[in-house]
Amino acid sequence: MSNHKFQCSSCSSSYEPSPTLLECDRCGSPLNISYVTQLGSDLHPTGWSGHPIPLPLDHQKDLITLGEGNTPVVQLNNVKNRIGAEIYVKQEYMNPTGSFKDRGTSVMISALKSFGINELVEDSSGNAGASLSAYAAMSNMKAHIFVPESAPAPKIGQIQVYGATIHKIPGSRDATTEAAKAFVRNNNLVYASHNLSPFFIEGTKIFAHEVFREFGDHIPEDIVIPVGNGSLYLGMWKGLCELKESNQISRIPRLHFVQTEAVKPIYSAANNVAWDTSMIRETRSGGTAVGSPPRQDQVIDALIRSKGSCTTVTEKELIDWQKFLASKEGIYAEPTSATALAGTEKLIRSGEIGKNSRILVPITGSGLKDDQPN
């Protein structure tokens, strides 16, 4: 018997956990993990010695790890001088493959491996593809990564060095996803989608538990996260809900999100503004460039329930912040992380976040994985 079930994020239908079930059979919505027993409550993430965190695994030895998580929190003085507010960043690029995705991948791969799965398919030319390839390599699983033919060579390079099989697909980003899904169907394989697998958020939620370990009940009032699929945003939300339900925190911080002007489906939906994928433009912020995020409704629900706000930033603003972070704080972040800082500055200027607030922002990924800013 497992300690969890799958539960539909929309109609609440529940299902036995399965490596292949990625959406609700009844309404088609994405699934979440819901814990039903205390089984496995003695499990812990890598290097963790704090309060219990529910994990969807049976045994500690099932946890596949490269040492992800336990990233440091640093206070940024030059950013404070610029924007006024007290600002902390959590250095998520200091994860094994250089991004926060490793948190989700660790738990997802562990769960899939414990189902006996040894071959995986994923579509991502960015952080998720590299992360999945690395964890697949060390756990002797075969990974197929589908990428758009136009994906930048360095990103494909990182995936390749981990030994994954790359499938280059011509056409749009959506064409890549469709090709991956067809390959899954035709070869009867498992689609290890970081967007759809309910296990992924069980890893990213550990981010929230670490923030609590760091700050205790003095968690910053405002947390600002760049959102594409929302896997870190929803992980943060889930972790905070777990902390609230177990009476460990008395208040939930406001969870704000940032997208770019170039790709802003969730921002538009949250503000009842018309937007569709034909309006996608090029952006350096690869992590937020998701035209049709399957968990959009969940992100908006967490936004409303946490009383957060959202904004968008321009390419000029995010590149300016990428340079500022590197040259004034010694943090070489991917453009996606700079999107969050640029958005933070806007939310302070517009009064959504108070000048006296304490703000936490994740530095989601390393600038070394991207083209150099110029």
Place this chain on the structure above:
Amino acid sequence: MSNHKFQCSSCSSSYEPSPTLLECDRCGSPLNISYVTQLGSDLHPTGWSGHPIPLPLDHQKDLITLGEGNTPVVQLNNVKNRIGAEIYVKQEYMNPTGSFKDRGTSVMISALKSFGINELVEDSSGNAGASLSAYAAMSNMKAHIFVPESAPAPKIGQIQVYGATIHKIPGSRDATTEAAKAFVRNNNLVYASHNLSPFFIEGTKIFAHEVFREFGDHIPEDIVIPVGNGSLYLGMWKGLCELKESNQISRIPRLHFVQTEAVKPIYSAANNVAWDTSMIRETRSGGTAVGSPPRQDQVIDALIRSKGSCTTVTEKELIDWQKFLASKEGIYAEPTSATALAGTEKLIRSGEIGKNSRILVPITGSGLKDDQPN
């Protein structure tokens, strides 16, 4: 009054700490830090809550940090299957700028800043240059980094993004060092040399203290480190000596080192084999490619006292190990780190390290900062 003095590594002459004193006035040898009082014994590295570690600073607020250290230790099963022995790696590439150098830079920059220094000179086209640039940026210091004209564009790029001023010097690696030293003299600046500054090793020694925190008295019997200047090797040695002197460990592990066939001054000296810089050949292992390491005698002294051994590896062997680490363990290491693993395999084959030994190897830097293996 300071809690430490400078002490010559050769003739034991001692000096008041100074930001500009980099070698013994009497015999020209490199200097070390020697602690003379318990002042500052309540200081601690970032994120540290273990036993006391002496640091050459007056106040906790003097410690300039980007969240370096506290890197995870991971056991490698596929490497074990290949070489037989039980093997642990410490993920030093999960530091803020992607290498262990951040440990040394944090303490060195902190000490220099507390002397009131605001402008620095360093010569390095690799990890040390990037590390110094990042810490200089966040502490509002101006950094001049001297690099050979032929240094790879990606490495120069990382230094540049942190806002350092790059000085490209034609000719040999030694010409770059000479140009940096001349610039220091002509402009009355501070030479923040990671090879010569005695503060640097006070940061890298924390590596040893973390290994003790992780393993307690079950520290692996054998530790294998790639050596160029030896700043991690000597830091490991110093930290172990501190642990031994304070009776926290009962035995010191054997400290082995690895160089490449292309650049092997310390290996040659340790084995009484003739070698000079005219014999330098090209190598992918940039971190070990130091022709005239100023602390060579100290490295050999630690080798003898710890009963360690040393070996060299070929380019083919190290590139093979870089690929193996990435594709079988999900660790994308710089070639320098692969040099240590390739050396470990050789030391086991030659019987220097027993098949039943437990071995620790640092993964010194990220493969993302280098050219992709092919």
